[in-house]
Amino acid sequence: MVTFTSVPSPSSVFSAYASLSASIMLFQTAINQLVPRPLQNYISSFIKYYFKPRSSKLVLLIEERDGISSNEIYKAAEVYLYTKIDSNIKCLKITKRPKEACINIKISECEKIVDLFEGIKVVWRFNSKERKRGSSKLADDDVSEKRYFKLSFNKKYKDKILRSYVPYIIQKSKDIKAEEKVVKLHTLSSISYSPSINWESINLEHPSTFETLALDKNLKQDIIEDLDRFVRRKDFYRKVGKAWKRGYLLHGPPGTGKSSLIAAMANYLKFDIYDLELAGIKRDSDLRRLLLRTANRSILVIEDIDCSVELPDRKGSASGGRSKDPQFTLSGLLNFIDGLWSSCGDERIIIFTSNNKDKLDPALLRAGRMDMHISMSYLTAEGFKILATNYLNIKDHHLRFGEIEELIDTMNVTPAEVAEELMKSDDADVSLGGLVSFLNNKRKKINELDDENRDSGIDEIDEQRKGKKPKLDINKDELPSSS
Numbered sequence: 001m002v003t004f005t006s007v008p009s010p011s012s013v014f015s016a017y018a019s020l021s022a023s024i025m026l027f028q029t030a031i032n033q034l035v036p037r038p039l040q041n042y043i044s045s046f047i048k049y050y051f052k053p054r055s056s057k058l059v060l061l062i063e064e065r066d067g068i069s070s071n072e073i074y075k076a077a078e079v080y081l082y083t084k085i086d087s088n089i090k091c092l093k094i095t096k097r098p099k100e101a102c103i104n105i106k107i108s109e110c111e112k113i114v115d116l117f118e119g120i121k122v123v124w125r126f127n128s129k130e131r132k133r134g135s136s137k138l139a140d141d142d143v144s145e146k147r148y149f150k151l152s153f154n155k156k157y158k159d160k161i162l163r164s165y166v167p168y169i170i171q172k173s174k175d176i177k178a179e180e181k182v183v184k185l186h187t188l189s190s191i192s193y194s195p196s197i198n199w200e201s202i203n204l205e206h207p208s209t210f211e212t213l214a215l216d217k218n219l220k221q222d223i224i225e226d227l228d229r230f231v232r233r234k235d236f237y238r239k240v241g242k243a244w245k246r247g248y249l250l251h252g253p254p255g256t257g258k259s260s261l262i263a264a265m266a267n268y269l270k271f272d273i274y275d276l277e278l279a280g281i282k283r284d285s286d287l288r289r290l291l292l293r294t295a296n297r298s299i300l301v302i303e304d305i306d307c308s309v310e311l312p313d314r315k316g317s318a319s320g321g322r323s324k325d326p327q328f329t330l331s332g333l334l335n336f337i338d339g340l341w342s343s344c345g346d347e348r349i350i351i352f353t354s355n356n357k358d359k360l361d362p363a364l365l366r367a368g369r370m371d372m373h374i375s376m377s378y379l380t381a382e383g384f385k386i387l388a389t390n391y392l393n394i395k396d397h398h399l400r401f402g403e404i405e406e407l408i409d410t411m412n413v414t415p416a417e418v419a420e421e422l423m424k425s426d427d428a429d430v431s432l433g434g435l436v437s438f439l440n441n442k443r444k445k446i447n448e449l450d451d452e453n454r455d456s457g458i459d460e461i462d463e464q465r466k467g468k469k470p471k472l473d474i475n476k477d478e479l480p481s482s483s
C-alpha cells in the first residue's frame, strides 16, 4: 500500500511561515471580539489552508503489510535496497532465522539510501513503530512491529516514480531473486510401492551449462533462443489460447549429453527439474497426483521414453496390480499430461529423452506434440575444443589437437568417452596422449570390423561405424510468429 504525505521543507520556508503565523494570530485577536466563534473557526481554517507554505517534497509510505496480506512493493524494496548498500552506510541490521542458510542484511532506521532513477533523486528511509496488539492487558511480548519505508522525492516526479520507478524496483527484485534461486531436482520418493508415492527434492548440483556443453554452436544458439522466446511469451500464449508449455524431444546415443543438456536448460532458466520415472508409478491416480504437485516454472523430464512405456509390469500383468486397467500407453500418458497442463500450470517444459528415435511411439512424433526435436550427435572437432577447455583448461591450441581432431572427424566417438579420457590426468600432455591412444584403438577396431564385414560380403557398411556424423535434426514445430 502506498500513501502520500506532504512534508514541510525545513529552512527556506520556515521564516516565511513564522511571520505568516504571527500575522494570522494578530488578525485572529482582532476578529475575536467581532465575529461569533463558529465563524471565527471557519475563517481561521480557511486562511491557514490557503496560506500554508507548500512543500515540493512528496513521501510515499510503503508499509510491510496491507491488512493481513503482505505488500509486494515493501518486499521488493527490501531486496532492491540491499543492492544499494554502499560504503556510505554506517549502520546495518542483520538477522538470521534458525532454518535460514544465510544472513539477511537490511538498512537500519538511522540510515538513508539515495538512489538515482533516470536523473531523479529519490531518498529511502526505513522506519518501524512498535505497537501493542489489542487491549492493554496483553502480555509484554505480544507486541507487533509496524515496518515501512519512506520514499521521498520531488513531487513533480510523482507520475514517473509511480509508473516507472516502482515497477522497475518490483522487476529488479524478481530478477535478483531468480538469480539467487537454487535449482532443485525432484525425484520420486524411494518407497516406490507405497500408496503415498511422492516427490522428494535435493539441490541440483549438476554443473552443466550451455558454455560447458560440447554441442554444435548453432544448435546451442537455437536452443537458447527457443527457451528465451518461450519464457517471454506469456501474453502471446494467452492470446492464441495455447497452454504455456513447451516440449522437447532429445534423442541420440548414450553419452552424447542428453541429461547434461537438461541440466544446462534448468540452470539457465533456474527452473526446477521433476524427474518422472514411470517405472515407479503403478496407478493412474498416482501419476495424476504427482503431476498436479509439480510447480510452475519447472521442467518435467521423462528419460528413455522408448523403454519406460514397455515395462512388462505396466502391461496389465497381475504383478503390476493393473490387470483390469486398460493398457498404459504412451499416447494415454501424453493425453493425460496435455489435459492436465491445459487446465492448470504455467511456464512448463516437458522433455522426453530417447536413445533410439526409430523405436519411438508415433504419438510422440506426431506434429504439434513435441515442439522441438533435438538430435544429440557424436563429438565434433568443435565440441572437442570445448571439452579440452572444460577439463584441461586449454583455451587456445595444443600440439596434439591436429591429430585428435582428425581422428574425431572420422569416427563416432561420444563426448562422454572423450570426457572420461580427459579426466585421467591433470597434466594436459598426459591426458591428450591417452586420448590419442584411445582414439587410435577405437579406429583400429572399427577398421577390423569393416574388414570382417567386407569378407563376409556385407557391402553396405553401417554409416554409424563408417564415421558419418548424424545431421542436426532440429524439428521445430513453431508457433506462428508473435508480434
Ligand SMILES: Nc1ncnc2c1ncn2[C@@H]1O[C@H](COP(=O)(O)OP(=O)(O)OP(=O)(O)O)[C@@H](O)[C@H]1O
Residues within 6 Å of the ligand: 212, 213, 214, 215, 252, 253, 254, 255, 256, 257, 258, 259, 260, 261, 355, 376, 415, 416, 417, 419
Ligand atoms: N555434449 C556434451 N558436452 C559436455 N559433456 C558431455 C556431453 N555429453 C556427455 N558429456 C559428459 O558425459 C557424461 C554423460 O553424459 P550424459 O549423461 O549427459 O549423456 P546422455 O546422453 O544423457 O546419456 P544416456 O543416454 O546414457 O542417458 C556427462 O556427465 C558429461 O560429463
Ligand SMILES: [Mg+2]
Residues within 6 Å of the ligand: 258, 259, 260, 303
Ligand atoms: Mg541421460
